[in-house]
Amino acid sequence: MKLKLGLVAFAISLTTACVSGNSVDKDAQLLAKAKRIHNNAIVLDTHHDFSLADFSEEQNYTMRLRSQVNLPKMDEGGLDVSWLIVYTSQGELNEQGYARAHKQALAKFDAIHRLTSEIAPDKIELALNSDDVRRIVKSGKKVAMIGVENGYPIGTDVGNVKKFYDLGARYMSIAHNGHSQLSDSNTGEKDRIWLHNGLSPLGREVIAEMNKWGMMIDISHPSKQANMQMMHLSKAPVIASHSASRALYDHSRNLSDEELLALKKNGGVVQAVAFRSYIDGDKSKAFSEAKKAIYQKYADQVGFEIISWDERKLWPEQELQAYRKAFNGIRDIAKVDIDKAAASIEQVTVSDFVDHIDYMVKLIGIDHVGISSDFDGGGGVQGWNDASETFNVTLELVKRGYSEADINKLWSGNLLRVLDEVQAVAKEIQANN
Incomplete structure (x- = not known):
């Protein structure tokens, strides 16, 4: 009985390996096809x-x-x-x-x-x-x-x-x-x-x-x-x-x-x-709200005021550039928290x-x-x-x-x-x- 179970297990392992191998081959073929088309x-x-x-x-x-x-x-x-x-x-x-x-x-x-x-x-x-x-x-x-x-x-x-x-x-x-x-x-x-x-x-x-x-x-x-x-x-x-x-x-x-x-x-x-x-929009809103809260936390720490786009849209280009540069600094320090949120919230x-x-x-x-x-x-x-x-x-x-x-x-x-x-x-x- 143990011998038969052993043979069955061996057969299953071979089958699994073949199926797995075929799956890998198919994935590789699909990837190669997509690369060629692209x-x-x-x-x-x-x-x-x-x-x-x-x-x-x-x-x-x-x-x-x-x-x-x-x-x-x-x-x-x-x-x-x-x-x-x-x-x-x-x-x-x-x-x-x-x-x-x-x-x-x-x-x-x-x-x-x-x-x-x-x-x-x-x-x-x-x-x-x-x-x-x-x-x-x-x-x-x-x-x-x-x-x-x-x-x-x-x-x-x-x-x-x-x-x-x-x-x-x-x-x-x-x-x-x-x-x-x-x-x-x-x-x-x-x-x-x-x-x-x-x-x-x-x-x-x-x-x-x-x-x-x-x-x-x-x-x-x-x-x-x-x-x-x-x-x-x-x-x-x-x-x-x-x-x-x-x-x-x-x-x-x-x-x-x-x-x-x-x-x-x-x-x-x-x-x-x-x-x-x-x-x-439902998926998007959950992640957007999480990001907004994270950015606000770090902006508060450094005394930076986050301005809405509606308020910024008529600013002169020079002011917009200065704002983007400052906000990029907030993005940098918030990146680890943003990545964690992205991993935990459906995207x-x-x-x-x-x-x-x-x-x-x-x-x-x-x-x-x-x-x-x-x-x-x-x-x-x-x-x-x-x-x-x-x-x-x-x-x-x-x-x-x-x-x-x-x-x-x-x-x-x-x-x-x-x-x-x-x-x-x-x-x-x-x-x-």
Whole structure:
């Protein structure tokens, strides 16, 4: 009897070893497949905010900075294309506010051009169309593209659309967090107060002007009513540069099924965003509150006052930079406690993020979904928390059975197809004028 048990145990151990070995082999094969797909793809992320402080000779994207995106981290994660964002916060709807925002926007355009033409022209180049993207990637350099987040700095001069286009902007949202002179914002849902009931008359002019010059219309921040109006008015496909599914998490920044289906009909693409509070706000809130308490504890110890973004958003850039530098010191001393909290609180993960991709692909098709992070603007999930971890998204997609062709579409094919179509429509409009 002991002999038989021994033989059974030996057989079980052999079987377990074989199963374990097969599992290891399968994991290794899957990893190798994902690496091959990732290395062959043009990996493009449509939304990266940035600080002007990181675009100087002394401190810039050639260095592995604190920022979630910079050239060393892009290299580590195999990220080829960074859409750098000319963002301006929402201010008063008057000439003084427009002038201030316009000046800030031009400073950000200038920083991007300085990076690509003076600081690191041998490492990163500005692309203006899909042919540029493919040429630059083939050369071995990284690619910079420009998006404008908030049409507020346009002011009341529609001619500024062409000015921004000539500076390299290839998409623009016409509102951010707060109603602009052009469009209502998604934030109006909070108090149900609307300024335009969608687009303003000036906003409609701007939509036509963007079509004319070949600038993609971004529906990520405006209100649902404005989005539906833009998709109806636009003669070219639109994009949502960084949005998730409202059916999976009910947040005003996410797109409803109705908006997604309209986007499919329009021929556009939604760039699913890895932003914790849009992916799973419940998980995100628990960790955010824990972090906030930890930061406050250490801020109190050193006499530092933590200021909310609403209070900081209109500060001059110099004051913002000084504040960020001081707050980074708080982050440093709080890191151990933050890491402990992260280990004990359930996190929003790459898997949660890809759930949104899955949902939108099933709803509107693989040709209408892409990928974005909103890095350095609040984005990032566990597993894809900066550009160095970009491969993990491809790995998760491979695990879920997406083909190489599908993954190529998600990473860049769909977005570049829309850019081509938008620019083709612009040529047609210009030819007929």
